[in-house]
Amino acid sequence: MKKIRRKGRLRIDRIGYALGIIIFVILIINIINYIQYNNKVYDSVINSGAKNALIEKKYKKLKIYDKTIKLIKSDDVSVVIKDKNSKTYLSSKNVEKNMNINVDIYNKRLKYKNFPWTKSLFIENKGIIRKSNKVEINLPNYLLSNKYIDIYGVTKDDNVVPVSLKEKAKRKIKIKTDKRYVRYFITFIKLDKIEVSDSTVNKDSIVNLNIKYIPQTATIKDYEYTKIGNIFKINSDGKLVAKKTGTGKVTIKHTIQNIQATATIKVKREENKVEIKNGITYVNGILIANKTYALPKTYNPGKLSDEVVEAFNKMKEAASKDNIKLWIQSGYRSYETQEKLYNGYVNKDGISKADTYSARPGHSEHQTGLAMDLNIIDSSFANTKEGKWIAENCYKYGFIIRYPKGKEDITGYMYEPWHVRYVGNDLAGKIYKSGLTLEEYLGISSKYKD
Numbered sequence: 001m002k003k004i005r006r007k008g009r010l011r012i013d014r015i016g017y018a019l020g021i022i023i024f025v026i027l028i029i030n031i032i033n034y035i036q037y038n039n040k041v042y043d044s045v046i047n048s049g050a051k052n053a054l055i056e057k058k059y060k061k062l063k064i065y066d067k068t069i070k071l072i073k074s075d076d077v078s079v080v081i082k083d084k085n086s087k088t089y090l091s092s093k094n095v096e097k098n099m100n101i102n103v104d105i106y107n108k109r110l111k112y113k114n115f116p117w118t119k120s121l122f123i124e125n126k127g128i129i130r131k132s133n134k135v136e137i138n139l140p141n142y143l144l145s146n147k148y149i150d151i152y153g154v155t156k157d158d159n160v161v162p163v164s165l166k167e168k169a170k171r172k173i174k175i176k177t178d179k180r181y182v183r184y185f186i187t188f189i190k191l192d193k194i195e196v197s198d199s200t201v202n203k204d205s206i207v208n209l210n211i212k213y214i215p216q217t218a219t220i221k222d223y224e225y226t227k228i229g230n231i232f233k234i235n236s237d238g239k240l241v242a243k244k245t246g247t248g249k250v251t252i253k254h255t256i257q258n259i260q261a262t263a264t265i266k267v268k269r270e271e272n273k274v275e276i277k278n279g280i281t282y283v284n285g286i287l288i289a290n291k292t293y294a295l296p297k298t299y300n301p302g303k304l305s306d307e308v309v310e311a312f313n314k315m316k317e318a319a320s321k322d323n324i325k326l327w328i329q330s331g332y333r334s335y336e337t338q339e340k341l342y343n344g345y346v347n348k349d350g351i352s353k354a355d356t357y358s359a360r361p362g363h364s365e366h367q368t369g370l371a372m373d374l375n376i377i378d379s380s381f382a383n384t385k386e387g388k389w390i391a392e393n394c395y396k397y398g399f400i401i402r403y404p405k406g407k408e409d410i411t412g413y414m415y416e417p418w419h420v421r422y423v424g425n426d427l428a429g430k431i432y433k434s435g436l437t438l439e440e441y442l443g444i445s446s447k448y449k450d
C-alpha cells in the first residue's frame, strides 16, 4: 500500500516537472518573439507630418539604424528608413508623383489606431521569390480589415510602380512577381475627409461635383449620393441632373468609409445667347424664324437642308415599319412665295385673321429650309394614326411639333399638328420631354412689333 502511494506521488511529480518545462519553453519562445518583433522594422505606416512627429517621439526606442526626416512642405514629412543592413525601405520622394506619401515605421505591437490614414506592408522580394514567379502573401489583419488594397512594386532605384490598384483584400493575396521589383509595397490609404465645393449650374445640365479627397492618395475615391433634395434627380446613368431652378444641398458619402460632405448648388436658367449673323437670329445656335424674329429677304437656301431630308427619310422608314405612311406636303418656301401666299390670305380674310395661320414674309419657318408640313394640312390630322405617330415619335428623329395645342399665345400660331421643325435629336428630345414650345424652352417671344 505505501509503495503504491509513493509511486503515484512520483508520477504526479514527473507530470508537474514536464509541464513546467513546456511552460518555460513557451515563455522563452514568446520572449524571443517579443524581442524580435521589437527590433525588426516590420511594416510601414504613412501619416501626416504632425502625427509623424508624435510617433517619432513615442517610439524612439525602436532600433532604427538610420532615419532621416526632411520637411517638404509645412505638413509633409519625408522619411527614409534604413534597417541595420542599411537597406532603404522607401522614401516618400520616390513614391509616385503627387502621391504625397509619408513613410514611418512601427513594429508589430503598435496599435494601428494611431495611424488613421494608411497601413502598409513591405515585402522583400528575396524573401518571397524562390523559383516560382507566383507568390502568396498572407495579408495581415490590419490590411484585411479594408475592403480594398493597392499593390505597388518597388524597383532597385526605389521607384514605386502600381502593380494592382484597388485589389480586393483577401486573406491570401497572390502576386505575380517581376524581376524589375526588388520589393513590394501593399497599402490601403484611408480617406480622412471629402470636400465638395459649392457651385452654380444650369438647369437641365449634369452636375459635375468638384470633389477633393484628403489625402489625395486614398485607395478608394468613390462616392454615392445620400441626400439630393427636390431640385436634383439621378438619371438612368446614375448622374446628378439639375431639374429645377433654385438652390439645393447635395450630400455625398464615401462608398466604404462613413465620411460625408455637403455642397450648396445653385441652379439657374441657362442664359440664352442671342446672335445675329447676316440678319439671321440664332438663339443658343438655333436658327429662329417667328413673329419676333424675321429672316432677311435674301435668305434663300432654295430647298430643305440635306440634314433635314436625311432625318425625315429615317423617320419615314421607321414609320413604315409601324404601317404609317409619311410624306412631305410642303417643305421649303422662298420669301417671295410666302409674300404671295400671305397677301392672298390677307385679301381673303383680312390681316388679323391671316396672321393666326399664315406668316408674314420673312417670318415663315418654311423659309429656313428646316421646317415642313407633313401629310394633310388640316386640324383633323391630329386624330389620324399618322398624326398621332408624328406627335409621339418625331422627336426621336430631331423634329418637334412646332405649334402645339393650347400654346397659341406663345407661338403666335394656331395648333398645327402637321408642321414640324428640325432642331436635332438632342434638343428635340429635351423639348419633347419638357412639354414646352421652342419659344418657352429658349425663353423668347413670338409677336409682331405692330
Ligand SMILES: [Zn+2]
Pocket: 366, 372, 373, 419
Ligand atoms: Zn407649315
